[in-house]
Amino acid sequence: MAMIETDALTKRYPGVNALDELTVTIEPGIVGLVGVNGAGKSTLIKILLGLVSATAGTASVLGFDVASEGTDLRQRVGYMPEHDCLPLEVSATEFVAHMAQISGLPPAAARERTAETLRHVGLFEERYRQMSGYSTGMKQRVKLAQALVHDPQLILLDEPTNGLDPAGRDEMLELVARTGHTFGINIIMATHLLGEIERVCDGLVLIDAGRLVHQGSVAEFTAATPALDIEVDRDADRLAARLRTAGLTASVDGDHVLVTTDGAAPYDVVRDAVVELGLGLVRMQHRRRTLEQLFGPVGAADAGEAP
Amino acid sequence: MTEPAAGSIYDLGYRRYEGARAGRRRAIWALYADSLRGAFGLGRGTAAKIAPAILIGLALIPAVVQLAIGVLVPADVELITHDDYYNLVKFLLGLYCAVIAPDMVGRDQRNRSLVLYFARAISRLDYAVGKYAAMWTAMLVITLVPQLLLFVGNALSTDDFGGYLGQSWDQLLPIVATAALGAALIASIGLAIAAQTPRRAFATVGIIVTFVFTLALAGVMVGELTTEVTRLAIFASPFNLVEGFSAWMFRVPPSDPDSLLLAAGYPLAPYAAVAVAVTLLGVGLLIRRYQRVEA
Numbered sequence: 068m069a070m071i072e073t074d075a076l077t078k079r080y081p082g083v084n085a086l087d088e089l090t091v092t093i094e095p096g097i098v099g100l101v102g103v104n105g106a107g108k109s110t111l112i113k114i115l116l117g118l119v120s121a122t123a124g125t126a127s128v129l130g131f132d133v134a135s136e137g138t139d140l141r142q143r144v145g146y147m148p149e150h151d152c153l154p155l156e157v158s159a160t161e162f163v164a165h166m167a168q169i170s171g172l173p174p175a176a177a178r179e180r181t182a183e184t185l186r187h188v189g190l191f192e193e194r195y196r197q198m199s200g201y202s203t204g205m206k207q208r209v210k211l212a213q214a215l216v217h218d219p220q221l222i223l224l225d226e227p228t229n230g231l232d233p234a235g236r237d238e239m240l241e242l243v244a245r246t247g248h249t250f251g252i253n254i255i256m257a258t259h260l261l262g263e264i265e266r267v268c269d270g271l272v273l274i275d276a277g278r279l280v281h282q283g284s285v286a287e288f289t290a291a292t293p294a295l296d297i298e299v300d301r302d303a304d305r306l307a308a309r310l311r312t313a314g315l316t317a318s319v320d321g322d323h324v325l326v327t328t329d330g331a332a333p334y335d336v337v338r339d340a341v342v343e344l345g346l347g348l349v350r351m352q353h354r355r356r357t358l359e360q361l362f363g364p365v366g367a368a369d370a371g372e373a374p
Numbered sequence: 375m376t377e378p379a380a381g382s383i384y385d386l387g388y389r390r391y392e393g394a395r396a397g398r399r400r401a402i403w404a405l406y407a408d409s410l411r412g413a414f415g416l417g418r419g420t421a422a423k424i425a426p427a428i429l430i431g432l433a434l435i436p437a438v439v440q441l442a443i444g445v446l447v448p449a450d451v452e453l454i455t456h457d458d459y460y461n462l463v464k465f466l467l468g469l470y471c472a473v474i475a476p477d478m479v480g481r482d483q484r485n486r487s488l489v490l491y492f493a494r495a496i497s498r499l500d501y502a503v504g505k506y507a508a509m510w511t512a513m514l515v516i517t518l519v520p521q522l523l524l525f526v527g528n529a530l531s532t533d534d535f536g537g538y539l540g541q542s543w544d545q546l547l548p549i550v551a552t553a554a555l556g557a558a559l560i561a562s563i564g565l566a567i568a569a570q571t572p573r574r575a576f577a578t579v580g581i582i583v584t585f586v587f588t589l590a591l592a593g594v595m596v597g598e599l600t601t602e603v604t605r606l607a608i609f610a611s612p613f614n615l616v617e618g619f620s621a622w623m624f625r626v627p628p629s630d631p632d633s634l635l636l637a638a639g640y641p642l643a644p645y646a647a648v649a650v651a652v653t654l655l656g657v658g659l660l661i662r663r664y665q666r667v668e669a
Contacts, residue, residue, distance in 0.1 A: 156418060166494070168404035171395045173396060
């Protein structure tokens with residue numbers, strides 16, 4: 068059974084189509100939902116949870132129709148919103164236990180699950196303190212814990228690394244990956260950062276302007292086509308231009324030139340070009356093609372990087 | 375000997391849950407219980423407990439005084455009557471409502487945690503109903519409890535406790551009925567107003583203004599202008615409605631000669647009817663708010 072199925076799912080807001088006849092079937096696993104801000108990721112998640120009703124089209128999650136079987140469905144899924152949603156004047160333990168009961172767990176089970184889930188996300192003694200004193204990282208962990216506490220079959224995470232520093236981001240991604248891989252919970256993770264998808268997800272669904280752009284497995288893309296990363300001491304632009312005239316696909320990233328090829332790595336062509344231009348070759352290495360390269364315009368525009 | 379054994383005890387990690395799932399009913403009950411606890415500041419800091427505790431204490435004073443007299447003075451004194459009680463403590467009822475209603479429905483909007491509820495087993499309607507039930511129960515604490523204490527106090531103040539009970543048991547029905555309707559009315563007005571805004575201050579002021587303004591308005595319209603049309607304003611004042619249906623249910627005309635009920639001159643049953651209508655309107659507005667509020 069497909070984890071999620073949508074058929075011509077459409078959501079119109081005044082002046083904008085948040086989702087435009089989106090038809091997609093998502094199989095179980097850890098799946099990244101990628102797109103720039105405003106691509107329709109959050110809207111899709113909210114429709115899948117039954118929080119927002121679609122203008123047209125249908126959607127089902129875990130076999131439940133989102134419009135008519137919302138109550139049954141919502142007992143089996145967890146949701147971590149993008150925005151702040153924690154009552155800061157209570158402790159993490161109290162809050163998560165309450166949320167477990169709102170998910171239908173009896174009080175004793177709710178307390179037990181709360182302790183386990185908070186430990187899973189890495190909150191220990193501090194879980195008894197008021198959340199007003201928590202760091203952003205701790206708050207994000209509590210948000211993840213409340214999504215997991217009732218042991219859902221599927222969790223929907225909306226930008227789980229939002230607001231985290233690089234270290235916190237690494238920890239959160241590690242936690243998400245562990246939750247999915249080790250404990251077998253299906254995950255939909257919405258993010259605008261392709262790098263996060265590469266690190267955590269098995270599959271990805273790329274949407275833009277409410278439409279499906281691409282769907283497939285992450286490994287298929289990053290492993291299938293190797294890229295050659297050439298670092299020179301200066302004038303990477305000129306090298307790239309020279310390589311293009313030699314029939315290669317080259318892009319520039321600072322002092323690096325990335326060359327993607329279908330066949331054998333063109334070491335000789337690169338060496339000759341570097342010598343010809345009188346540049347210093349710092350290093351030349353294989354790099355997996357990144358999702359950014361595949362979906363350059365989408366990923367780059369949002370990450371604020373030059374293509 | 376290897377280390378991992380110790381490590382695995384430490385890291386129990388995540389386990390699947392195979393236990394009972396009670397579903398939606400359990401969820402509504404949990405929402406109700408948590409909201410009710412929150413109304414009295416239970417599970418919160420000390421600051422949250424102070425205001426409700428003081429107001430409940432003040433509302434209990436007349437009943438406690440009567441109880442004390444009943445126990446200490448061996449004479450047949452009935453200082454405070456049931457039909458008069460709400461009139462005596464009406465501002466406390468309003469203030470209590472204005473203190474707890476904004477917290478009960480404003481907190482989740484302020485914290486933006488509504489979405490966590492609606493993404494779970496309960497619906498928007500369930501949420502509104504659960505919150506209303508909690509608010510109604512919280513209001514019963516300040517309406518029904520003093521009335522019951524008063525009943526016991528009055529019974530003790532007579533020479534014949536059993537005789538009083540035998541004679542006055544029929545008072546219990548109006549005691550419970552007035553408390554139930556009064557609590558329902560004030561709870562619905564309070565929540566209907568408070569749910570419209572996440573801002574606690576706006577909600578508190580809104581509730582107080584509603585109760586006091588309508589009372590003052592009725593005073594002027596009925597007491598000063600006294601025309602056929604303006605007299606109707608008494609039905610717009612929740613406090614006067616409570617006074618009216620209390621008099622009707624206890625079948626005792628207002629004892630205070632200055633009572634607006636006498637000035638208005640209407641029969642008493644319509645006060646109960648209007649109170650029910652206003653309660654339903656308030657609950658309707660509350661439900662409508664939660665159908666529409668962005669989660």
